[in-house]
Amino acid sequence: MLPVPSPSDHLLPDHPEGRAFLARDPVLGGVIATLGPLAPLTPTPDPFGTLIRSVIGQQLSVAAAGRIAGRVGAALGGVTPEALSTAAPDSLRALGLSWAKVRTVQALSGAALDGRVDFAHLGTLPDEAVIAALTPMPGIGRWTAEMFLIFGLARPDVFSFGDLILRQGVERLAPGADSRAVVAAWSPHRTLAARALWSEHHARQGRGRLSPDAQ
Numbered sequence: 001m002l003p004v005p006s007p008s009d010h011l012l013p014d015h016p017e018g019r020a021f022l023a024r025d026p027v028l029g030g031v032i033a034t035l036g037p038l039a040p041l042t043p044t045p046d047p048f049g050t051l052i053r054s055v056i057g058q059q060l061s062v063a064a065a066g067r068i069a070g071r072v073g074a075a076l077g078g079v080t081p082e083a084l085s086t087a088a089p090d091s092l093r094a095l096g097l098s099w100a101k102v103r104t105v106q107a108l109s110g111a112a113l114d115g116r117v118d119f120a121h122l123g124t125l126p127d128e129a130v131i132a133a134l135t136p137m138p139g140i141g142r143w144t145a146e147m148f149l150i151f152g153l154a155r156p157d158v159f160s161f162g163d164l165i166l167r168q169g170v171e172r173l174a175p176g177a178d179s180r181a182v183v184a185a186w187s188p189h190r191t192l193a194a195r196a197l198w199s200e201h202h203a204r205q206g207r208g209r210l211s212p213d214a215q
Contacts, residue, residue, distance in 0.1 A: 014037055014038060014039075014040065015038065015040065015189075015192050017189075018156070018189035018192040019032055019035070019192070021189050022186060022189055022192060022193055022196070025185060025186060027170075027173050027174045027177075027182055027185075028173065028186065028193055028196065031173070031196050031197065031200050032196055034200075035196050035199060035200070036199065038192075038195055038196075038199070041150070041151065041154035041191070042154050043123055043152070043153050043154045044152045044153070047119045047120075047122050047123065047148075047152060047153070048079075048080070048081060048108070048112055048119040049079045049080070050148070050151075050152040051108065051119075051134075051148050051152060052069075052079050052084070052105050052108065053065070053069045053079065054144065054147060054148060054151075054152070055101055055104050055105055055108070055139065055140075055144070056068050056069050056072065056097065056101060056105070057069070058101070058144070067096070068095065068096035068097065071095045071096060072092070072095050072096075072097070075091070075095055081108075081109040081110075081112035081113045082109075082113070084105050084106060084108075084109040085106060085109035085110055085113060087106075089102050089106070092105070092106075100139055101139065103138055103139060104137065104138055104139030104140065107137050107138050107139070108137055108140075111137060116136075117133050117134065117137070118133075122153070123153055127149055127155055127157070127158060130145065130148070130149055130153065131145040131146070131149070134148065141162070142160070142162055143160055143162035143163060146158055146159075146160040146162065146163075147160065150191050150194065150195075155191060156188060156189060156190075156191050156192070157187055157188045157189065157190045157191060158190060158191050158194070159183050159186070159190035159191070159193060159194050160194065161179070161180070161183075163194075165197065165198060165201045166194055166197050166198070167179070169197035169200065169201060170182055170183060170197070
């Protein structure tokens, strides 16, 4: 299990320590040298709501996800376990959620209410413990949990091999190498490494230097 990071690990402006560390890496150094500014990540004050909005946004554009999340919040008076658990599944479906997402958000709501997932204290758990707490829920795989660690809890040392862009990025930069060994060398700044690879992917696609927060 990874140690719980202190707040100072992810509140440094534009990650100077992480950039300096990764700039020396023979695989990632060139990417870091051309990386545009990235906003520092900060832990969410609402882990439950953040995860629900992440589920709602899966396989949707940012704009579409925002519209649906807004409709759900407005209709229910907030994105809370109590509101979601008592909402009729048909009403959630009518607001724009797929049936699979209805099942997931209501399962998460039930787990929050009965204590199977203690959202108030998720931020105190090590990374693997957070993943272990979330992945038994329907519709929550390891990739979703890892994205929650990065963008919800602002953990500094997370890299998802379930993310196609990240996996292909490592394979392109280090063809024939052991990808997991390559990524292990980026610890304790693997989150910054992931964000660099996302940003580089967007730049290669002709979309400029974008922060991967918007992916």
